[in-house]
Amino acid sequence: MNTIVADGVLRVSGPDRWLATGPGGGLRTAPVAYNISVPEGFDRTDLDSYVTERRERAGFEREGPALLTGVGLEHARGARAEPVTVVATAGLSNPAALPMNPDVSDDGAEAEAADREPGTVNLLVGTTRALDRGALATLLATAVEAKTATLQSLTGFTGTTSDAVVVGCHRDGEPADFAGSGTPVGAATRACVRDAVRASLDSRYTDRAIPGSVTDADHGVRTGERATVFEPTDRE
16 A cells, blocks of 8 residues: 655555545545545535545545544554555544443543644555455454554543544455454554554654543543343244
């Protein structure tokens, strides 16, 4: 997977079949994908138009799935482990905590601070293997799991309120039937996500501590709700 940055837009190329989360996401065939850094106070809602404007301003003509981030692309970091490449941008100003005992207020309520800094963990994942729809969806799940494990090892939360992922494969590559944690594709993805996210965080937080909880961060959420647990019934 090749990468290039221009005017706040990161373009990755190589894979030609993508599965993306977020607005305008889903399954898509395209030669490229993007991660676009947005300015502070960004409030546009016409996201498709905005992506087109930024892409064209940066000189990128080809369309593809796009993620948006408040993190400056000088903090983007990549990692490679055959047959996978991952590029990450990571900011933790808006963490989302999922306490296992929501009745205990270990995190405090939503945190606020005067000087907010960009958040969002975005991942662009590409493999040279050919994956069908199910395996591509599994690859996305594998990447998210690795991101969660990485953040939990460093902080008190699993992600931010606006994390997003794009995963891609080569339709004419060597086929791979599976992309879970125990497969070559999945294992490489886990290692790449871990190392790219940690490297981006190291770049982003050179002059301040990585927040360890929602209270330590600029703003964020803590899931305090409880669900009703039930046991599926036998067929009548």
